[in-house]
Amino acid sequence: MSRLAGGRYGKAEVRVVRVGRAAAPGGGDVLRDWTVSTSLSGDISASYLTGDNENVLPTDSQKNAAFAFAQRLGAVEPEAYALELARFFVDSQPPITRARVAVDEHGWDRVGTRAHSFTRNATLTRRTVVVHDETAGTSVISGVADLVVLNTTGSEFWGFPRDEYTTLPETKDRMLATEVSATWRYRSLDVDWGSAFTAARDALLEAFATTYSYALQQTLFAMAEAVLAAVPASCEVRLRLPNKHHFLVDLAPFGQPNDDEVYFAADRPYGLIEGTVLADDAPAAGLAWE
Numbered sequence: 001m002s003r004l005a006g007g008r009y010g011k012a013e014v015r016v017v018r019v020g021r022a023a024a025p026g027g028g029d030v031l032r033d034w035t036v037s038t039s040l041s042g043d044i045s046a047s048y049l050t051g052d053n054e055n056v057l058p059t060d061s062q063k064n065a066a067f068a069f070a071q072r073l074g075a076v077e078p079e080a081y082a083l084e085l086a087r088f089f090v091d092s093q094p095p096i097t098r099a100r101v102a103v104d105e106h107g108w109d110r111v112g113t114r115a116h117s118f119t120r121n122a123t124l125t126r127r128t129v130v131v132h133d134e135t136a137g138t139s140v141i142s143g144v145a146d147l148v149v150l151n152t153t154g155s156e157f158w159g160f161p162r163d164e165y166t167t168l169p170e171t172k173d174r175m176l177a178t179e180v181s182a183t184w185r186y187r188s189l190d191v192d193w194g195s196a197f198t199a200a201r202d203a204l205l206e207a208f209a210t211t212y213s214y215a216l217q218q219t220l221f222a223m224a225e226a227v228l229a230a231v232p233a234s235c236e237v238r239l240r241l242p243n244k245h246h247f248l249v250d251l252a253p254f255g256q257p258n259d260d261e262v263y264f265a266a267d268r269p270y271g272l273i274e275g276t277v278l279a280d281d282a283p284a285a286g287l288a289w290e
Contacts, residue, residue: 010039011059020075028115030075035104042097055095077193078103078128086132098133139288143183150177155213177244185236203230224277235282243271
């Protein structure tokens with residue numbers, strides 16, 4: 001015997017570009033470039049067990065709603081957009097009790113003072129995930145991905161245990177680089193989303209740059225603490241930091257010195273450091289990380 005333990009379905013990676021005509025201060029355009037993914041759950045077990053689609057809103061309809069809400073709401077912050085879209089699915093479809101809307105925002109920078117010209121900013125991806133449940137409430141998580149940072153010095157790694165397989169030398173001065181994936185959970189929905197995101201991003205960068213690191217774990221904690229301090233509306237920060245190793249190249253065979261100047265940037269394997277930091281008074285997460 002077997003049973004259905006759970007299920008959800010949706011439309012993944014809808015590419016939505018919304019232009020806010022003359023919506024920027026000074027009259028320039030605002031550009032929102034999003035990858036939107038929706039996922040619905042509720043009374044949909046019959047579609048899995050018998051193929052009965054009576055309660056299944058087509059994923060094509062979800063795609064169309066993603067475009068329609070972009071037009072209706074304007075070039076708003078991704079959190080505001082995801083909240084409205086998630087509520088719509090639950091409110092308009094009685095069998096649907098929970099909606100998850102994820103938005104990745106791809107950045108564009110204005111070209112000088114041009115009102116209508118932009119250049120793609122690949123520095124990071126801004127991330128938003130909203131979960132709206134008709135009984136459990138609503139949660140918002142924001143974050144960044146693909147944010148590559150590097151300190152050329154100010155990092156050590158030593159004092160670790162050794163076994164018969166340890167060959168790594170201790171170091172009191174190394175290059176430290178990582179690709180930051182960070183997410184933070186908000187306490188409520190009463191947030192200035194744009195200002196909060198900017199403050200969190202800046203806090204991450206400042207903490208990475210100013211923390212003298214004895215371990216990437218220590219840097220992770222400092223970065224998370226900085227977000228909680230800079231954004232009081234946040235209560236939990238999760239970080240994923242791959243250690244992008246840089247190894248000194250031995251140039252002695254060529255009769256050349258290498259005084260911490262030439263490195264080999266290794267692609268893989270890499271150390272992977274992950275951690276979660278909570279504010280002392282953080283409320284329960286509920287479905288936030290669902």
